[in-house]
Amino acid sequence: MGNKAYKFRLYPNKEQSVFLAKCFGCSRFVYNHFLRLTTDVYAKSKKSLRYKEWAKLLIELKSEFEWLKEVNSQALQQTLKDLESAVTRFFKKLGGFPNFKKKSNRQSFRVPQHFSIDEKGFLRLPKMTPIKMVIHREVLGTPKNVSISKTPSGKYYAAIVTEQDIPHAPLNGxxxxxxxxxxxxxxxxxxxxxxxxxxxxxxxxxxxxxxxxxxxxxxxxxxxxxxxxxxxxxxxxxxxxxxxxxxxxxxxxxxxxxxxxxxxxxxxxxxxxxxxxxxxxxxxxxxxxxxxxxxxxxxxxxxxxxxxxxxxxxxxxxxxxxxxxxxxxxxxxxxxxxxxxxxxxxxxxxxxxxxxxxxxxxxxxxxxxxxxxxxxxxxxxxxxxxxxxxxx
Ligand SMILES: [Zn+2]
Known part of the structure; x- marks a missing residue:
């Protein structure tokens, strides 16, 4: 079994764009908040915080900043998982130190569950009305997660990751x-x-x-x-x-x-x-x-x-x-x-x-x-x- 991604263009209406902007903003806020916290804690105590600690602190953060509750909570947890893999890559010396996310760059957030494609081909996400999506190839396999992104030129995309049987490279390759x-x-x-x-x-x-x-x-x-x-x-x-x-x-x-x-x-x-x-x-x-x-x-x-x-x-x-x-x-x-x-x-x-x-x-x-x-x-x-x- 392996994962495969399908990328489709999204056409949100005005109201949906406003909500997506909120989702991008919250995801960026959470990512940057915990990256800063982790850097500070590491500088002081050489202890590196990871997902387990962040997820607990996220609950407190949400009671402090009520607006974080407006977006899908699993998307915020997913942001922390992405941060964790960036930090892990850095410590394994496979990547540079993670950068803070900027509003002017490509924006994104990931939804790990409770999403689907309806009969009209629209994308259904938690807390949102279905978004128009142009599907140009058949989606095979079991859907695992979807990443929503917006480019600096204002285009929206959905990348749907599915799990499917993929032939492995030959063992005598x-x-x-x-x-x-x-x-x-x-x-x-x-x-x-x-x-x-x-x-x-x-x-x-x-x-x-x-x-x-x-x-x-x-x-x-x-x-x-x-x-x-x-x-x-x-x-x-x-x-x-x-x-x-x-x-x-x-x-x-x-x-x-x-x-x-x-x-x-x-x-x-x-x-x-x-x-x-x-x-x-x-x-x-x-x-x-x-x-x-x-x-x-x-x-x-x-x-x-x-x-x-x-x-x-x-x-x-x-x-x-x-x-x-x-x-x-x-x-x-x-x-x-x-x-x-x-x-x-x-x-x-x-x-x-x-x-x-x-x-x-x-x-x-x-x-x-x-x-x-x-x-x-x-x-x-x-x-x-x-x-x-x-x-x-
Ligand atoms: Zn020689």
């Missing part, structure tokens, strides 16, 4: 190494290369023109609002293109392979490099890895991250020779030991894969069986990151 880059978006140890489509870069000129026009419009005029929507629409289009592209690649990788070893990325650190920052946010690696992880869970493909200090480029994956003088500019090289001729990136992915395969038996006992996303570190006691290669 391939074990691959994966490298993410700027020139190519992704490269696998099987030699597949996926181009970097640079959607943002392509829309940059149009965006700059629109943004210039926006900046010349008078504050709070209706023309300014129109102009703001045009800018938001370009951003959304870019985000959608990127999302589609990443969905395709992550689906292909997780459904065809049994195990993927990727390098863990220090995206925040890389974005600090100002020359590359724009390109790196355009490529959205973090987003892609999240997709890879949840699709891995659906299709039964394990995702391993290897410490980023692992010197995957310099090592010949065929014989273990370390080419110390390998420069960043060298795209291809011949191993002086075994005369193997390498494409730099493919050699690196092969090293990642080999490193994982040698490490996994040692670490297996430490990972829980239902946890398919694992970080593999190197033995830090022996010092620098070099020792990973010398043992092979």
């Amino acid at each position: 391939d074990k691959i190494g994966l490298d993410l880059g700027l020139k190519e978006f992704a490269i696998t140890s099987k030699g597949e290369k996926f181009e970097n489509p640079r959607y943002f870069q392509k829309s940059l000129r149009r965006l700059q023109i629109r943004q210039r026009r926006l900046s010349r419009k008078q504050k709070s005029s209706s023309n300014r609002n129109k102009s703001r929507l045009r800018v938001a629409n370009i951003h959304e289009k870019v985000a959608n293109q990127r999302q589609d592209y990443q969905h395709k690649i992550s689906l292909k990788l997780t459904s065809e392979n049994q195990r993927i070893s990727a390098e863990s990325l220090n995206i925040k650190g890389m974005v600090k490099n100002r020359k590359l920052a724009k390109q790196i946010s355009d490529i959205a690696w973090g987003n892609f890895l999240t997709m890879l992880e949840y699709k891995g869970n659906i299709y039964g493909c394990e995702i391993y991250y290897v410490d980023r200090f692992f010197p995957s480029s310099k090592r010949c994956s065929n014989c273990g020779y370390i080419k110390e003088d390998l420069t960043l500019a060298t795209r291809e090289w011949e191993c002086p030991e075994c005369q193997h001729f390498w494409d730099r990136d493919i050699n690196a992915t092969l090293n990642l894969m080999l490193f994982c395969e040698s490490k996994i038996p040692l670490e297996e006992g430490k990972s829980t069986p239902d946890q398919l996303v694992v970080r593999l570190g190197m033995n830090r006691n022996t010092g620098s990151g070099q020792e990973a290669t010398s043992e092979a």
Whole structure:
């Protein structure tokens, strides 16, 4: 069994939009309130609060702020569960520290139960009249939850998650190494290369023109609002293109392979490099890895991250020779030991894969069986990151 999401456009009427705004607002308020509280408590006592404590405190919060009772209480609990997974990801070093939710960004809340699609195809949510929804594909499986969102350009969507039988990746499927880059978006140890489509870069000129026009419009005029929507629409289009592209690649990788070893990325650190920052946010690696992880869970493909200090480029994956003088500019090289001729990136992915395969038996006992996303570190006691290669 696995989960699958269906995303449909929603068309709420005026009254429904007002109520949805309330739901977004309450969810944002609760998320930010408990994120702040957790940060404060952690700073003082090094104790990290989690869902159990938050859920108790939420009851008190609701008697203090009566308006929280107007919205579906399960949606607020769900917000806390989402916060918990964000905090957990951070502590597992799989993600950055959770950000506060802003009103100007995409808004959302999730309803875990008591929702349905009526005979007219409208979406029924607790405490609301049915909302018009455009269903463009059949919803299969048992509905588990629905997320309602609103984009900065003012479009509403429902993402319905259902549970259904999904064929797992073949058990004798391939074990691959994966490298993410700027020139190519992704490269696998099987030699597949996926181009970097640079959607943002392509829309940059149009965006700059629109943004210039926006900046010349008078504050709070209706023309300014129109102009703001045009800018938001370009951003959304870019985000959608990127999302589609990443969905395709992550689906292909997780459904065809049994195990993927990727390098863990220090995206925040890389974005600090100002020359590359724009390109790196355009490529959205973090987003892609999240997709890879949840699709891995659906299709039964394990995702391993290897410490980023692992010197995957310099090592010949065929014989273990370390080419110390390998420069960043060298795209291809011949191993002086075994005369193997390498494409730099493919050699690196092969090293990642080999490193994982040698490490996994040692670490297996430490990972829980239902946890398919694992970080593999190197033995830090022996010092620098070099020792990973010398043992092979
Ligand atoms: Zn060699």
